[in-house]
Amino acid sequence: MAQGTTIGRVAPTVARRSGAALPEMIKDAALFALVTLGLAIPVVAYRTDLGQGTGLELTGRWGLVAGLCAAVFVLRLAQRLVLGEVSRRRDIRTLAEAESTAPARVARPGRIIGPLTLVVALTLPLLAALGSGGLSEGRYWIDLGILILTYVMLGWGLNIVVGLAGLLDLGYVAFYAVGAYSYALLSTVFGLSFWVCLPLAGLFAAGFGVLLGFPVLRLRGDYLAIVTLAFGEIIRLVLINWVDFSGGSAGLSSIPRASFFGIPFTAGEGGFANVFGLAFNPMHRVVFLYYLILVLALVTNLVTLRMRRLPLGRAWEALREDEIACRSLGIDTTITKLSAFALGAMFAGFAGSFFAVRQGFVSPESFNFLESAIILAIVVLGGMGSQLGVAVAAIAMVGAPELLRNLGFLKAVFGEGFDPNEYRLLLFGLAMVAMMVWRPRGLISERTPSVRLGARAR
């Protein structure tokens, strides 16, 4: 049925587009500009600022509105002129493909990009040191690597829940928070070391995963998403308001640093540098943290890949495709859902305790809904189920805005006060919509099914 409607919709489009003339395109672009004008009044046209007196003052910005409308007009016209031809051809091709029953060629960009990414990830500290002339000078790059890898790990963890099991979780950051606070509290109150806390944090988070999973077993789709969102918010609000337990919105600070399996990264006697006969360098700790998160992320990846070959992993994918069929075939959906929640939550717990040990400080503000949305965006952009896609999406979403910040020419174009970071989330939102509209299967649409009919013959 879905294919039938596609054909029905495409055919008239082809006919109309080929007959499109320039005046019609200009009219269309003008309409776009007019709508933009309507949308821009008054939120863009007037900026409200707290003035000298008590009330707000208005500043007109009609130049900006005019620029915006002109930009939309030009872009739309260009889109119609340039892409109109391309998309007309593509439509004809789609039509032809839809009619022919030949199976689509399966592209495998992962063959090259995957190992390449891994090699770069493994040698990043070295590359950073060589590239910027010293380990300390390369700190920026290693820190960026740590940040990206944290999101890669969170993305891979959420991928188990959303990408494999098809359960849309909007409160994933709650488990991240549970992991972070587990480490923060266990280490500051009981003095436990990071290596004892890490598995415990994972366990606690998994416990919360099951706790959330139980009541929502019967819910599906949108309702499930909203309940997980509410759960995430409750955890955050409790962390803010239960001051005796979590320190409230001030958070917990002076969390012990990570040690090299018991050897602290200190300058004096018995420190890491001293034991291994190296000159003390504060960068040792940063590099160690980098490899720690790399290993954690790779473990997440490995477990996911192995799980997909297990009956449980296949049950997840079956659940994603059709829950009713799953039940009819005797798959225990309770166990399947709970295990997906628990496993996904566990990896978030690991990542959370890594976050706490790296920052040395946790506060509820690090775990708001936006974080959940960013992780979800990474999974969605990655193509919901593709491991490599998630990694690429994390690099694009977290790394790109960081790089953008350092580009001088943007300041030259947009003026001195321009800070691309301000637009980061705005672009995030747009990217999520654009992805759903143009490439719902992700940047790298390489979700190879774990089981395919006839795959055995290979």
Added chain:
Amino acid sequence: MEFFAQQFINGLTLGSIYGLIALGYTMVFGIIGMVNFAHGDVFMLSSFIALIFFLILTTWLGLTSVALVFLIVLILAMVLTALWGWAIERAAYRPLRGSFRLAPLISAIGVSIFLSNFVQVVQGARNKPVPPLVRDVIVLYENAQYTVTLSYKQAIIMTTTALLLAGFWYLVQRTSFGRAQRACEQDRRMAALLGINVDRTISLTFVLGAALAAVAGTLYLLYYGVVSFSDGFVPGVKAFTAAVLGGIGSLPGAVLGGLIIGLIETFWSAYFSIEYKDVAAFLILIVVLIFKPSGILGRPEVEKV
């Protein structure tokens, strides 16, 4: 008792605003079965639109008639927010019909993030206060310790809500658009076969939902006198809770749910703890969805294979 009565009035006022937002959720869910996650942010945006027109009218044009200012601001906010609603549906939701199940929700989350950050970028991150438009109160009951009052603001909010609901109910129940809308709700394909322009009906549903959100946004600004770019999320979730509680897809249910949520929140803040009032709202949402997902006035959802 006096305290209770006062809180009851406050709760009803808050509930009216939630109810207006909840209508947008419930209609959209009823017709295309998606949670319009961005609706709370549309509400926030409408509040900003109202704020700016209010400033233009009072400080630049020097209008002093409260009723006139309120009416003009309300109408302009409704029209412009409706345009936003239309544009959002057109750009972010319509291309996704027939895509996989979670695509519209993810797209809506994207729109929500976009809208709140768009407002932050163009208007700044700080709270925007406005001088109170109406200060007068009606004293309903008075004794030595306590005075129960109904402020004009509250009266305006409740009256506007009631009037709009009546008009809206008429629109859905008695006009041809309403018939088309209800037909699409029941069976979109069949409605299309019978000559209803489904795309236009859905568009109009979004437009109406956004216009109602604009009313809520204007009233919110009137009531609290302050708005910030992050104000869309929590009222949005609460209004969604209201829609679910009342039975999603049911219009009277949305308003009923809104009033209940408003009352619960107010009483919870008054008698228990103000810190955990949002937790209370979220807990209600979870409990209702788990134990009675069809809500108070909703029809149970039957899944067909």
